[in-house]
Amino acid sequence: MIIASFRHRHAGHCESGVTSTLLTHFGMPISEPMALGLSSSLTFAHLPFVKVGGFPITAYRMLPGNVYKGLRKPLGLRMHLQRFRDADEAMRVLDGHLAAGRPVGIQASVFWLPYFPPEMRFHFNAHNLVVYGRDGNDYLVSDPVFDLPQRCAAEALRKSRFTQGAFAPRGLLYYPVGFDPGFALQPAVRRAVRKTVNMMLRAPLPIVGIRAMRGLAKRLRALPRQRPDPRYQRLFLGNIVRMQEEIGTGGGGFRFMYAAFLQEAGETLAQEQLLDASRQMTSVGDLWRQFALEAAQFTRDKPGASLAGASDRLLEAAAAEEAVYRGLAAY
Amino acid sequence: MKQEEVPQDHLPYYQSGRKAIYAVDGEGHFGTVPSSGWSVEDAVTAAAAGEYARQAQDALARARRGETSPLEYHLSDRRLDVAQLAQSARLSACRVRRHFRPQVFARLSSSRLSRYADALGLSPEALRGLPPPEGP
Numbered sequence: 001m002i003i004a005s006f007r008h009r010h011a012g013h014c015e016s017g018v019t020s021t022l023l024t025h026f027g028m029p030i031s032e033p034m035a036l037g038l039s040s041s042l043t044f045a046h047l048p049f050v051k052v053g054g055f056p057i058t059a060y061r062m063l064p065g066n067v068y069k070g071l072r073k074p075l076g077l078r079m080h081l082q083r084f085r086d087a088d089e090a091m092r093v094l095d096g097h098l099a100a101g102r103p104v105g106i107q108a109s110v111f112w113l114p115y116f117p118p119e120m121r122f123h124f125n126a127h128n129l130v131v132y133g134r135d136g137n138d139y140l141v142s143d144p145v146f147d148l149p150q151r152c153a154a155e156a157l158r159k160s161r162f163t164q165g166a167f168a169p170r171g172l173l174y175y176p177v178g179f180d181p182g183f184a185l186q187p188a189v190r191r192a193v194r195k196t197v198n199m200m201l202r203a204p205l206p207i208v209g210i211r212a213m214r215g216l217a218k219r220l221r222a223l224p225r226q227r228p229d230p231r232y233q234r235l236f237l238g239n240i241v242r243m244q245e246e247i248g249t250g251g252g253g254f255r256f257m258y259a260a261f262l263q264e265a266g267e268t269l270a271q272e273q274l275l276d277a278s279r280q281m282t283s284v285g286d287l288w289r290q291f292a293l294e295a296a297q298f299t300r301d302k303p304g305a306s307l308a309g310a311s312d313r314l315l316e317a318a319a320a321e322e323a324v325y326r327g328l329a330a331y
Numbered sequence: 332m333k334q335e336e337v338p339q340d341h342l343p344y345y346q347s348g349r350k351a352i353y354a355v356d357g358e359g360h361f362g363t364v365p366s367s368g369w370s371v372e373d374a375v376t377a378a379a380a381g382e383y384a385r386q387a388q389d390a391l392a393r394a395r396r397g398e399t400s401p402l403e404y405h406l407s408d409r410r411l412d413v414a415q416l417a418q419s420a421r422l423s424a425c426r427v428r429r430h431f432r433p434q435v436f437a438r439l440s441s442s443r444l445s446r447y448a449d450a451l452g453l454s455p456e457a458l459r460g461l462p463p464p465e466g467p
Contacts, residue, residue: 260361
């Protein structure tokens with residue numbers, strides 16, 4: 001059983017990739033950057049009190065689920081979302097959709113997906129992928145962060161759909177049931193950009209936005225004093241960079257993908273202001289990569305790399321990114 | 332980032348797989364470029380995985396000396412922390428920590444043991460045991 005009309009697409013990030021692939025399949029072609037941008041899913045957050053594996057969470061995008069939920073308004077998108085208590089039922093319903101010729105998005109934990117190389121298998125519950133067929137005991141999986149479609153045994157898929165913990169998937173399954181094909185791009189872009197700008201510049205708490213970047217930079221400077229253990233320092237910094245580069249972000253912690261969104265919107269609407277912002281955002285992504293480079297050198301204990309240096313790179317990225325949002329504030 | 336700047340560091344664990352990275356072509360146009368990985372990503376991922384491995388080895392040595400239960404070893408071996416395991420097994424974190432004591436762990440009921448086994452993706456027998464010592 002395979003849905004022949006389904007086309008796998010390689011994407012930078014799982015959720016925006018799945019959303020774009022599914023919408024395209026169901027008749028609403030939309031690129032991955034558009035899905036990210038129109039849902040205002042770009043952000044920066046550092047949550048010092050929420051720890052995983054002993055290290056605070058750093059995020060470059062909004063909470064899981066924000067991409068397809070954030071598209072409800074701009075695209076008039078209605079998504080059918082279903083969670084389950086019972087794993088058997090969740091697998092039965094999945095089979096039912098496949099039999100009806102409907103590819104569906106599901107949420108799963110990376111750790112239990114056998115097609116991931118062991119080096120990349122960590123307990124991240126909010127991974128997204130499309131299931132588009134079944135061949136005997138194997139499900140045919142379109143995982144957007146892989147360049148080719150994958151296969152996954154039923155038991156493994158079942159286990160990864162029902163892990164517990166933060167963002168527990170609870171068998172989540174989703175597919176679009178309706179959207180407005182004639183939606184107006186101009187107001188949608190405007191609203192989405194404004195929302196992102198507001199969040200990044202005017203978040204009420206300094207754990208989100210530009211202020212969070214500066215706060216984190218400050219924290220990096222204070223780290224040698226607070227936590228003299230060099231191993232802790234290396235892992236702390238490494239953890240920030242993992243969120244930026246290891247988890248599929250399209251590079252530069254989603255900044256390049258967002259620049260691609262600004263470019264696509266700017267070209268479609270013929271608006272020079274968005275194209276300008278896109279070019280600026282591209283340089284911001286490059287600065288984030290400089291930060292990652294310095295951080296990785298520190299993690300590897302290379303001479304010349306320091307926490308203070310990483311902190312400076314982060315401040316440079318923050319300043320450049322703030323300028324982009326200040327420019328877009330008048331949009 | 333320009334397309335020719337997209338890192339191609341041939342990370343061994345990518346094998347034939349590629350990651351999609353957004354970059355601009357000669358005309359400044361965005362598109363995705365398949366990347367065979369960036370050494371930066373390799374460094375930070377290896378550091379994180381290495382930390383779990385280090386904790387697992389440490390727990391293993393202590394478990395062999397009878398200072399902790401096999402549960403602590405399997406926890407790190409599965410790249411989990413106490414809070415995550417507690418949530419998965421639907422127990423409080425203090426309780427999980429208490430089960431690190433070998434005497435307490437040995438008295439665990441089979442139903443509780445299977446809850447842990449399930450959360451860790453192990454059989455209850457494997458959970459009670461430790462990997463055989465390496466070497467000749």
